[in-house]
Amino acid sequence: MTANAKRISLTQYLVEEQRLHNTVPGELRLLIEVVARACKTISHAVGKGALGEVLGSAGIENVQGEVQKKLDVLSNEILLEANEWGGHLAAMASEEMETIHPIPNRYPMGEYLLLFDPLDGSSNIDVNVSIGTIFSVLKAPEGMVTPTEEDFLQPGAKQVAAGYAVYGPQTVLVLTTGDGVNCFTLDREMGSWVLTQRNMQIPVDTKEYAINASNARHWYPPVQRYINELQQGKTGPRGKDFNMRWIASMVADVHRILNRGGIFMYPADAREPNKPGKLRLMYEANPMSFIVEQAGGAATNGTQRILDIQPESLHQRVAVFLGSKNEVEHVTGYHRDA
Numbered sequence: 001m002t003a004n005a006k007r008i009s010l011t012q013y014l015v016e017e018q019r020l021h022n023t024v025p026g027e028l029r030l031l032i033e034v035v036a037r038a039c040k041t042i043s044h045a046v047g048k049g050a051l052g053e054v055l056g057s058a059g060i061e062n063v064q065g066e067v068q069k070k071l072d073v074l075s076n077e078i079l080l081e082a083n084e085w086g087g088h089l090a091a092m093a094s095e096e097m098e099t100i101h102p103i104p105n106r107y108p109m110g111e112y113l114l115l116f117d118p119l120d121g122s123s124n125i126d127v128n129v130s131i132g133t134i135f136s137v138l139k140a141p142e143g144m145v146t147p148t149e150e151d152f153l154q155p156g157a158k159q160v161a162a163g164y165a166v167y168g169p170q171t172v173l174v175l176t177t178g179d180g181v182n183c184f185t186l187d188r189e190m191g192s193w194v195l196t197q198r199n200m201q202i203p204v205d206t207k208e209y210a211i212n213a214s215n216a217r218h219w220y221p222p223v224q225r226y227i228n229e230l231q232q233g234k235t236g237p238r239g240k241d242f243n244m245r246w247i248a249s250m251v252a253d254v255h256r257i258l259n260r261g262g263i264f265m266y267p268a269d270a271r272e273p274n275k276p277g278k279l280r281l282m283y284e285a286n287p288m289s290f291i292v293e294q295a296g297g298a299a300t301n302g303t304q305r306i307l308d309i310q311p312e313s314l315h316q317r318v319a320v321f322l323g324s325k326n327e328v329e330h331v332t333g334y335h336r337d338a
C-alpha cells in the first residue's frame, strides 16, 4: 500500500458493505467493530510481554484439558466484556468456557451468536512467536427465547461472518462476511484498522505443507502415504520439491497460506483413537474453513467439506486439511481411496 493511497478504515469498509452491497446488516457491522476493538485490546496486552501481567500459566485446566495461560483467560475476559452490552448478541461461546455465556439480563439481547478462540497458539505466548484470536458469527435461530448450546450447533456453512487476528510483527485482522476475504492492518499510532489487502485469493497449487511432523509415527495410512510422497520431492510421484512450515499457531499458518498458498493439516492420529483430531470445529475449523473457501481454497476433514459437518457438541474436535484447493482435493482423495 503506497503511503498516499486513500486509506480505507474497517468502519468505512463495513459501512460500504452495508450501504452499497447490502451484505452486512447494521447489527452485524456493530458486532464486527466491537470484536475488532477487543482484538486491539488483546494486541496491546500481548505486546507488553514480560512488562505486563500476560506471560506464564494461570494454573487452571480448561474444558479442553489444557492448562490455561494467563493470556487465554485475559483474552477471554476482554472479548466477553466488550460484547456483553452492545445489544447485538444473544450469547457467546469460547474455547475457554465449558458452557455458553448468555447475555446478562441487564443488557438487551441481540440476534447473533459469537464463538471464539480468544487466544490461538497458546504454546507460543511465552516465546514471542505469533499468536492470535479466531471468531465465528452465527444467527440465533428464529424464535429463540433463551439461548442454549443447541442453538450454536449449526453447520459452518451457516456462518454470517468469520475472522482472525494475528498478533505478530504486524497486528492484522482478516475478515469475511461472505463477500470475499479482506485484511486490515492495525495502525498503532492512530488505533485504527486500515484495509491493506482486498479480496485475498489462495493459489490453487502449492509446494508448501504444514503439519506437526513429530506425530508421524501416529498417522493413519492415508496421511502416511500422502506425506511420504511429498517428501520424495522432484523424483517422486509428485514431481516437485516441497517445503515445510509448522508454526503451531493456526492463525499464523493459515495467514501464510492465504498469502502464498499451502496446505495445513491436523489429521486424526492413533494417539487418541476416539478423537478425530486436535482442532475444535466450532471456533477453529469452521471460521478458518469459511475464510479459506471465500479466498478460493478448500477445507475438508479428510472425507467431507468441513462447513457441511453437523455439529453434535460445542467443543467437538475435527480433522483439518485446508488451503490450496488442488492440494486439499489431492489429499482428500487418499482418504477416499483408503
Ligand code: AHG
Binding pocket: 066, 095, 117, 119, 120, 121, 122, 123, 212, 248, 249, 250, 251, 278
Ligand atoms: P490453542 O492455542 O487455541 O489451544 O490452539 C492451538 C492449536 C493451533 O493453533 C495449532 O495449529 C495447533 O494447536 C498446534 O498443535 P501442536 O502443538 O500439537 O503442534
Ligand code: MN
Binding pocket: 117, 119, 120, 121, 250, 284
Ligand atoms: Mn486455537
Ligand code: MN
Binding pocket: 072, 095, 117, 118, 119, 120, 121, 122
Ligand atoms: Mn486458544
Ligand code: MN
Binding pocket: 064, 066, 095, 122
Ligand atoms: Mn487452547
